[in-house]
Amino acid sequence: MAATAAAVVTRPIAPEQASLWSDAWRRLRRNRMALISAVYLTLLVVVAIVAIFKTPYSYRAVGVALPYSGPSAANWLGADILGRDVLSRLLVGAQISLIVGVGTQVLVLAVGVPIGLIAGYYKGVADSVVSFIINVFYGIPDLLVAMILLLLLGPSLNNIIIAIVATRWMDMTRLVRGQTLALREREFIEAARASGAKPLKILFGHILPNALGPIIVQATFGVPAAILFEAFLSFLGIGVQPPTPSWGSMASDGLAAIRIAPHMVLAPSIALSLTLMAFNFLGDGLRDALDPRSRR
Amino acid sequence: MTPASVRYLKALCVGGVAILVAIACGNPTPQSSNLASNQTLTFPILADFGTLDPAVSDAETDQEIQQNMFDGLVKFDNNLNVVPDIAASMPTVSSDGKTYTFKLRTDVTFSNGDKVTSKDVLYSWNRSAAMQGAYATNLSAIEGYDKVSKNTASGAALEALLEKNDPSVTLTGLTAPDASTVMVKLANPAGWFLPAIALSGSTGEIVDVNAVKQDFDNWWTNPATAIGTGPFKMTSRVPKQSVDFAAVSNWWGSPKPTLTKVHLDVSVTDPSTAITKYEQGGYDVYGYGGYSNMPVADIKRIQATSNESSQLLLQPKVRSYWVSFNMVHDAKRTAAGPFLLANGQSAHDLRMAFALAVDKAKLVTVVCQDIVCTQATGGLIVKGLTGYLGDGQDPLAKFDAAQAKTLLKSADPDGTKTKGLTYTYDPENSLNKPTAEFLQSQWHDNLGVDVAIQPVSHSQFIKGRLKGQYVLSRDGWQADYNHPQDWYDNLWGHVVGCPDSGCSTGYDTKAYDDLLDKADTESGDQANADYKALAQMLINDVVYIPLYYSKGAFLFKPYVKGAGTNNFSDFHWNEIQILSH
Structure with a gap:
């Protein structure tokens, strides 16, 4: 008994303290929809990667089935207008959607975060100029910007990403600017400044890590927005060009045949909807996990 | 038999005889009694016409309407x-x-x-x-x-x-x-x-x-001055919305028009939407006015619908479709490309490789579903017209992937000539996009050449093609009249301006022009022989890749009598009657 009592005494008396990230992970795990979404998105990524090496048929092979034919054992999701396998094209379309969604957010982060940090930290002229440019970009319809850019640059996957970034960078910049404006007045930043830390160190060593939660959430919401925008551009025929399939162009192709071959529209539309929902649920979950005060 | 019975029998006999006489000599129900009281024909045209001035008309729609004015x-x-x-x-x-x-x-x-x-x-x-x-x-x-x-x-x-x-x-x-x-x-x-x-x-x-x-x-835009000698005259026009025509009273010709009014709806631009409106009773006819390119999906659906399939008419039209190469590069024709006549045998082999690499029979099965087109195996001039070469007589219609690959290897061993090619098409015709994707697939699979495809709006496409702006492009011709001159002069002749204007390919040789001039002055067998020799020149120089001859798809409500089409144009409106329904 004495030994036991001694052991109790030597235990740390401070309460168990979790890090921000483990705490967020704990909260995220409690969010069932976010977890299901994460599992779906993980599967989607795996399938998209596997599709680089193997699909049931070549996505560009015409006449593998009777054009417009519905789902069958040989073609699980049926065939399209040229008798191409819809499932194979859907899988390759997933690659396009993920590349566009993730690629766009990487670029948005690369552009939006530094500009937002600088505008928020230095305020004054830099902030005025950045705010003015943001307002100008918000004033121009994003579809118009994208269409003009694609007209000038040509409709390729890279250019679609550039066009979407050109219409989406402002959200991230504005968020980071706002976070920076708030954080720069906090005591720990004052302390860093007083201890002689250089602006670059303050921006990327102190402010950015503390703004990371909202940034991650914003980026997560940005992915489905970019995927939807790409699908819309492809639906209009100015997005990803044939023979590369995109969920948007597949839905567009299927629209003319919706009364005899609804699977041509349903398959890409359902895939698109599920993916958008998954990203949005995950984004919601991350927001709640990283910033519990925002939870209603 | 009682007197009353006899009288009754007599009356019956007289009555019966009277009925028999009436049936025998009689006058069947006058046709006019079958006619609907409202003699208005309504149909859509999917884009407004360009002009109703015969001097400058160009599009099929313009001409289909003008033939009634x-x-x-x-x-x-x-x-x-x-x-x-x-x-x-x-x-x-x-x-x-x-x-x-x-x-x-x-x-x-x-x-x-x-x-x-x-x-x-x-x-x-x-x-x-x-x-x-x-x-x-x-x-x-x-x-x-x-x-x-x-x-x-x-x-x-x-x-x-x-x-x-x-x-x-x-x-x-x-x-x-x-x-x-x-x-x-x-x-x-x-x-x-x-x-x-x-x-x-x-x-x-x-x-x-x-x-x-x-x-x-x-003058043709104003009903007061849009005057012609035809059985119908324009009475109102709202651009891009509707056009109305009325029968000319006491028209000099025959048959006299029964229709009193023809209403053209110009507000619907999508064929599937227009077909749906036809099915809902909004139109009496679909396909008139030059818009008989019905999407295959709609045709298949209508064929499977018992009460509508009999309203569908698939009519072979005098339309031929092929792929054109740009064959001349000069100050006026900006597209260069590897297919130029000036590049000699290697360009010839490249053109042949691209032609042989396309499985045209498969194209007809996949793209047209063997419904809306037939393979063009007898030259560019459509079967049934003077100048048709005969079934299977066009060697460019063959498919030989191995030979195509061999030719490509000899003409472009390192692939530099065929890198970055683009095939341009106009997407307004519902067959053009799937055809473009099919060609892209064939050239990729059978030649290993990646060709980008580029849609360009129809009006811009036609201008660009005639100015020589495209290296590879969708091409086609609808016969205006049954004479080979219509094809050989208007597509490759110096009269229309080849090589520098009005000319898709730019193809132009002295031998071709000389023989064309000769053929145009001839008639009968001699002319036909020379026109066939011209066709052979085009084949020898691989000026085109023949694809298919297309059919028009029309829908006629059962109560529309006299409406129809031949392989050139719609039947005239003055031949149409609306029956009671």
Whole structure:
């Protein structure tokens, strides 16, 4: 008994303290929809990667089935207008959607975060100029910007990403600017400044890590927005060009045949909807996990 | 038998005999009693027409509508024979084949009551030649055309020149000895002259000088001045919304129109939407006015619908589709590419490789579902027309992937010549996009060449193609009349401006031009032999990749009587009746 009592005494008396990230992970795990979404998105990524090496048929092979034919054992999701396998094209379309969604957010982060940090930290002229440019970009319809850019640059996957970034960078910049404006007045930043830390160190060593939660959430919401925008551009025929399939162009192709071959529209539309929902649920979950005060 | 019975029997017999007599001699129910009280025909055109001025009309829609508003000296009947129209009879032709004398009917009037005389014919044809619309060359056989075609005056200035019969705008071969006689002297004999002027809605049609001079360029837009000799006249027009026509009362021709009104809906631009509206009772006809390119998906659906399948008519049309190469690069033709005539044998082999790499039979099965087109195996001229080479006679229609690969390897061993190629097409026709994707797939699979495909709006596409801006492009032709000259002159002849304008490929050789000039002056077997030799030149030089001959798809409500189509054009509106329904 004495030994036991001694052991109790030597235990740390401070309460168990979790890090921000483990705490967020704990909260995220409690969010069932976010977890299901994460599992779906993980599967989607795996399938998209596997599709680089193997699909049931070549996505560009015409006449593998009777054009417009519905789902069958040989073609699980049926065939399209040229008798191409819809499932194979859907899988390759997933690659396009993920590349566009993730690629766009990487670029948005690369552009939006530094500009937002600088505008928020230095305020004054830099902030005025950045705010003015943001307002100008918000004033121009994003579809118009994208269409003009694609007209000038040509409709390729890279250019679609550039066009979407050109219409989406402002959200991230504005968020980071706002976070920076708030954080720069906090005591720990004052302390860093007083201890002689250089602006670059303050921006990327102190402010950015503390703004990371909202940034991650914003980026997560940005992915489905970019995927939807790409699908819309492809639906209009100015997005990803044939023979590369995109969920948007597949839905567009299927629209003319919706009364005899609804699977041509349903398959890409359902895939698109599920993916958008998954990203949005995950984004919601991350927001709640990283910033519990925002939870209603 | 009682007297009453006898009387009853007599009465029965008399009554019975009376009924039998009535049935035997009788008068079947007059046709008019089957007619609906509302004789309005409604159908959609999926884009507004460009013009209703025969001098400058170009599109099929323009011509399909104009054939109901205007007449020429001769016309095609529904069996495609050239028959008199405003002319009282077929013209007499001089022994040298150069002078045609037309006697006009004396009872022909314009819809405003103006009487038609030979001066109207001279005015209309001189005007058409001077305005240089797309079909001005239909008059190019007439003496003096070369000079008039160089006219640069337009609008009111041209009208002034025409009014005073200025030599610069007067075809010297066109004279009017009296009010009902027109003499046409050709520069050379031309077997194609009569079919060319019989083309409806085109440069051979007669317009009213009194109406035209009120607004020389836009007279046709105003119902008050859109005057012709046809059975219908325009009564109202809201651009891109609707156009209405009414039957001309006491029209001089026959059959007299039964329809009182024709309503064209221009507000629907999507074929599937228009077909749905037809199915919902919004239209009486679909496919008229040059819009018979029905999406295959809709055709398959209608074929599977029992109460609609009988309303569907699939009519082979005189349309041929192929792929064109850009074959000339100069200051006016900006596209270069690896297929140029000037590049000799290696370019020839490349063109042949691209032609042989396409499985055209599979294209017809996959893209057309063996419904809306048939494989073009007998040359560019459609089966059934003069000049068709015969089934399987076009070697460019063959598919030989191995030979294609061999040719490509010898002509472009390192793949540099065929890198970055683009095939350009206009997506308005629902077959063009799947055809483009099919070709892209075939060239990739059978040649290993990646060709980008680029959609360009139809009007821009046509201009760009004729200016030589595309290395590889969608091409096609719908016969205007049944004569090989319509194809060989208008597509590759120097009359239309090859190599530098009005010419898809730019293809131009002296041998071709010389033989074409010769063939155009000939008639009968000699002409046909020379036109076939021209076809062989195009084949030898691999000027095109033949794809398919297309069909038109039409829908007619069961109560629409007399509506139909031949392989050239819609039947005229004055032949249509709306039955009670």
